[in-house]
Amino acid sequence: MFSVFDVAVLQRALPFLWNGMRLTLQLTTMAVAGGLALGLVLAVMRLSSVRPLTWLVAAYVNFLRSMPLILVIFWFYTLVPKIIGRSVSGFDSVLIAFIMFEAAYYSEIIRAGISSLRRDQISAALALGLTRIQAMRYVVLPQAIRNMIPVLLTQSIVMFQDTSLVYVVGLRDFLTSADIVASRDNRPIEMYLTVALVFLIICFSASRLVNKLRRRYAL
């Protein structure tokens, strides 16, 4: 059994794998935060009554949602340094790519969450003398966020899995680190099984959490 699955190999590789996982987690959290912020701005722009803004955002969203993520990663890896005229770290370019890409998805989720509120909820807020921004902040968003949290989390789980694509620009995320050990020590079974197990545990518990939230916050 030990010859098939060598735990010692795994133990030796742990610090290296942990470094990879740290990069994966860092990238995920930063991309989720940035994607949510940009997605919120995009959603509000698309819901505004300013026609050119809504068209612009619609074009952005539809365009990015039609692109494979890996292509977007490639673009930003080659484009961003050219646009700003100096070299950018792999991490930064990938982070920007993820933020811009995820924002397209998040903005649609947020827009759906906001649109699902009855129009008279906004009327009621406005009738009390709240400004549109106050109505958004105190009445619409708190309700809309409850509706969208499960979907946003699901999207974030997908994004967590997608971070493994940074492999293509040579960043050492969790999967890439495991891959390096696998070829260096010639232990692919240990490494790839471990990666699968870790992804399974993280994503499965996260989606259990989503279901729990869905039940608790159903308005």
Next chain:
Amino acid sequence: MITLSHVSKWYGSFRVLDDCSMAIAKGEVVVICGPSGSGKSTLIKCINGLEPFSKGHITVDGISVGDKSTNLPKLRSRIGMVFQNFELFPHMTATDNIVLAQQKVLNRDRATARAKSEELLARMGLSEHAQKYPSQLSGGQQQRVAIARALAMDPIAMLFDEPTSALDPEMITEVLDVMVQLALDGMTMAVVTHEMGFARKVAHRVVFMDQGAIVEDAPKEEFFGTPRSERAQLFLSKILQH
């Protein structure tokens, strides 16, 4: 206090409001009735600018509602509005529903706003429900909280958009009682309703609308005696049969 002159509104080519003119004096209670789709709700939503209108003028306390330079939020904060489906904010307790705009719009401090909320909930007979969420309250209780929320802003007038039509029959009375008391206290009110008992009891005038136009605008006695228009007679005979 509220005047509408020659107000018209189109949705595309469909005319929702057709040259509506009327005035509501301070302390006056006006009941607006008419068949569904006649434009009653649209008309009162025009008064606080929730619905834009295409032509005509509306003034509230001398301020023009349609004027671009008018500070609409400020004007709206002085006019209370009660909706058919209550429209309480479901993520807030009854108290927080009543406190929110007092703090954010009138800049009252939290203690003052809460005291006001307590006083109003007591007046509505809802003191023990202060910390409940809307989903834990019956329809009648929710609508009374909604009335308290509007009153907390110390409005100069109150608009009611079919306040009892989403309620079960046994809850209609508890809401109407509150509204009657409000009318007797001298509040200026515009009420879209089919509750003719309420109109009989406290209305000064009854306005009858049909197909977007004000067909009849008469003192209560006159309206219930013999409405001048045939359409109003027909409408009355239909809803008073029950």
